[in-house]
Amino acid sequence: MPVPGAVFPGEAGYDAARRVRNARVDRRPAVVARCASTADVLAALSYAREHDLGVAVRGGGANVAGWATCDGGLVLDVGPIKHLRVDPTTRIAEGGPGLTWGEFDAGTAPYGLALPGARNTGVGIAGHTLGGGVGDLSRQFGLTSDNLVYAEVVTADGRVIRVSADESPELFWALRGGGGVGLGVVTSFGFRLNPVRGVVAGALVHPREAVPAALRKARDWLATAPDEASLIAIAWTAPPLPFIPPALQYERGALLIPTWFGDPARADEVLAPLRVDPAPVCDGISPMTYVEYQRLLQSPPDFAEQHVYNRGELLPALTDDVLDGILAHWQASGPNYSVVFGALGGAINRAPAGETAFAHREAQWFIEICAQWYGAAANPVHVETARKGWRDLQAVTLGPYVNLLPDPEAEWTRAAYGRNYDRLVAIKREWDPDNLFRFGVPLHDAPIS
Known part of the structure; x- marks a missing residue:
């Protein structure tokens, strides 16, 4: 199966495609797949499984540790998935993982609505949300992840599922603050918005x-x-x-x-x-x-x-x-x-x-x-x-x-997740038993391929 938007080493655009925001991170993936839809994500994951490639998922590419890229694996770039639909009546926004905070805020502001988010408008919404998400509205409305009400997720075994408090609730729990461990590819976020007019x-x-x-x-x-x-x-x-x-x-x-x-x-x-x-x-x-x-x-x-x-x-x-x-x-x-x-x-x-x-x-x-x-x-x-x-x-x-968290040693990963660490390891084993998504936060007790 062909890789959507594939860029391979030696091809034009490869160096630009593999870069992340931190110039200190310089890695060389086997292929970068720029995905514009859920179907593209499915095709890219199929290629990765077929060729025994680990997968790094890239949204905005701002993570300081460089989780959005890798050496020798497949970078699944969801940056082109930028849809945003706002329902001002229900105060729900559905956004793609390629959106930056500047794009998201500009789309919700005309309705007098906002979401606690990163202070840097160039940061992507996906990684920020999945890692918990701290913003200046958080003292009023909680973390970004506290305002996540559902997500569309492509799983490691190639299924497309919806997760929420009522649908795959354990995975939903893990995505809100523990998503950096690699549990799937979120192709759409559903957020509860809050009134902020000035x-x-x-x-x-x-x-x-x-x-x-x-x-x-x-x-x-x-x-x-x-x-x-x-x-x-x-x-x-x-x-x-x-x-x-x-x-x-x-x-x-x-x-x-x-x-x-x-x-x-x-x-x-x-x-x-x-x-x-x-x-x-x-x-x-x-x-x-x-x-x-x-x-x-x-x-x-x-x-x-x-x-x-x-x-x-x-x-x-x-x-x-x-x-x-x-x-x-x-x-x-x-x-x-x-x-x-x-x-x-x-x-x-x-x-x-x-x-x-x-x-x-x-x-x-x-x-x-x-x-x-x-x-x-x-x-x-x-x-x-x-x-x-x-x-x-x-x-x-x-x-x-x-x-x-630029330091991958086990003691810091455990300290970051605290009392939730063992539960995250169990969820990782259930949803990604072969460790396909192996380039995020290292869970040192999870399976290593």
């Missing part, structure tokens, strides 16, 4: 000397803020973004982006504490649409040339000692190292433990340790700086966030 948000810029005070203020503010409020904060070397004053571009400092999704009349009251003591040198808070908000932090134009080693850790608290340690490491590190602080809590915490495969619902903070650089891919200076950053958190973290 946002009051913007950039608060602080110079290097004010970073500790600004982050303490942000932490204390979030502890009592309503669920309609959220926050992302970054300790970084500021890039030349439009809202960064020229004198602070390429300088160390902090960026706070607080958000208010509630009644606009309350925005000034809720956000006021973050605008004083310390006062930002630049205050860009203003009303905006949700789509405008999602575009505040875009990838650099040359992101495809950037080497990335990023890891996320989920923390139950951000104490003074923990924050001081994170910032001391950041202050001593080079300009290619940054730390992202993301607000959790709210609806994420309230969902019953064990309802989905996402394990660490008690987390209050998401800490992303980031090394991003150009030049040589295997640069130990950058990688080891980042590794020290997350290792220093191991005494206080609940575990890593599976969507940002």
